[in-house]
Amino acid sequence: MSYTVLVFVKQVPDTQNITGDAMTPQGTVNRAALPAIFNPEDLNALELALQLKDRYGAKVVVGTMGPPNAAEVLRASLYRGADECVLLTDRAFAGADTLATSYALSCCVRKVGKVDLVLCGRQAIDGDTAQVGPQLAEKLGWPQICYVEEVKDLTPEKITAQRAIEGGYEVLTSPLPALLTVIDSNDPRPMAARRIMRCKHAMTRSEVAKAHADQNYADSTSIDEDIESLRAKNLLIHEYTAADVNAEVSRIGLAGSPTKVKNIMSVVLTGGEAKSVDPTPAGVSELIHELISDHTLG
Numbered sequence: 645m646s647y648t649v650l651v652f653v654k655q656v657p658d659t660q661n662i663t664g665d666a667m668t669p670q671g672t673v674n675r676a677a678l679p680a681i682f683n684p685e686d687l688n689a690l691e692l693a694l695q696l697k698d699r700y701g702a703k704v705v706v707g708t709m710g711p712p713n714a715a716e717v718l719r720a721s722l723y724r725g726a727d728e729c730v731l732l733t734d735r736a737f738a739g740a741d742t743l744a745t746s747y748a749l750s751c752c753v754r755k756v757g758k759v760d761l762v763l764c765g766r767q768a769i770d771g772d773t774a775q776v777g778p779q780l781a782e783k784l785g786w787p788q789i790c791y792v793e794e795v796k797d798l799t800p801e802k803i804t805a806q807r808a809i810e811g812g813y814e815v816l817t818s819p820l821p822a823l824l825t826v827i828d829s830n831d832p833r834p835m836a837a838r839r840i841m842r843c844k845h846a847m848t849r850s851e852v853a854k855a856h857a858d859q860n861y862a863d864s865t866s867i868d869e870d871i872e873s874l875r876a877k878n879l880l881i882h883e884y885t886a887a888d889v890n891a892e893v894s895r896i897g898l899a900g901s902p903t904k905v906k907n908i909m910s911v912v913l914t915g916g917e918a919k920s921v922d923p924t925p926a927g928v929s930e931l932i933h934e935l936i937s938d939h940t941l942g
């Protein structure tokens with residue numbers, strides 16, 4: 645049996661490099677303005693999916709919800725060994741909180757169809773909520789195993805995985821289909837030069853249209869002809885709008901988000917005035933009272 649493993653990855657702002665124009669006037673994160681990277685734990689989720697492909701035979705599909713340039717993390721996934729990619733992109737998805745994001749991703753899972761396993765990273769380094777994976781499992785009505793560090797066994801009926809818990813680990817077995825969130829527990833394989841040479845031509849429909857508009861493509865071929873040739877070479881990145889995945893507009897983007905991100909900024913810790921504390925019980929108790937009175941503690 646060949647399994648279908650769908651890995652959700654996120655293109656995140658490089659939080660080491662938050663610039664002044666991080667927010668749009670509408671109060672959403674200005675992702676196009678920020679240097680973007682592959683969310684680290686999603687590389688671990690992709691690596692686990694590729695290991696399952698090597699061990700049990702699987703088709704690895706990678707999906708992301710984001711602006712058009714999020715296709716970059718999909719190409720980076722193809723360079724590492726993914727088989728197919730899906731870009732969920734539509735202005736209607738912008739400003740989504742985790743509730744709206746997980747709903748949109750659940751619509752994507754249903755659109756892809758016949759999925760045996762969904763893998764997510766434990767957490768994204770920008771929102772940092774670790775909520776999307778568990779929320780997505782709930783929306784799919786699937787069992788979930790979180791904080792996975794290793795898959796022990798996979799059969800057409802069930803999966804056995806080891807997950808990290810405080811002070812140790814747990815081995816759980818779940819029926820399929822199931823959702824796993826993966827922690828930093830493996831060494832993501834590097835991008836393969838041979839795959840880069842082939843898959844750097846992978847494009848979405850919009851990118852093909854833009855290339856034609858920018859006259860990068862000789863007019864000898866039409867947009868549809870180029871898309872068909874990409875599809876034939878398995879280099880077409882599937883591009884879905886909210887309508888393509890039958891998403892209810894009231895449940896996605898800002899409209900579907902009870903949580904609004906007010907502002908993000910770089911927190912630069914600067915040294916303030918220093919104060920020495922007597923290493924005596926009285927000195928320590930004075931310090932604790934001071935920290936409580938200025939609400940640093942308690």
Ligand SMILES: Cc1cc2nc3c(=O)[nH]c(=O)nc-3n(C[C@H](O)[C@H](O)[C@H](O)COP(=O)(O)OP(=O)(O)OC[C@H]3O[C@@H](n4cnc5c(N)ncnc54)[C@H](O)[C@@H]3O)c2cc1C
Nearest residue numbers: 652709740741742745764765767768771772773774775776
């Ligand atoms: C600074 C900041 C604070 C935020 N705080 C909140 C908050 O408190 N509550 C809230 O609801 N929203 C919050 N958001 C919005 C939140 O970032 C988005 O909803 C985001 O799409 C998902 O949440 P997350 O980044 O915390 O992801 P997490 O829940 O940490 O992501 C877990 C995993 O889900 C998958 N995933 C997440 N987003 C995507 C995506 N777009 N495409 C594909 N896979 C994905 C990835 O596998 C990822 O590893 C915040 C955003 C920012 C920038």
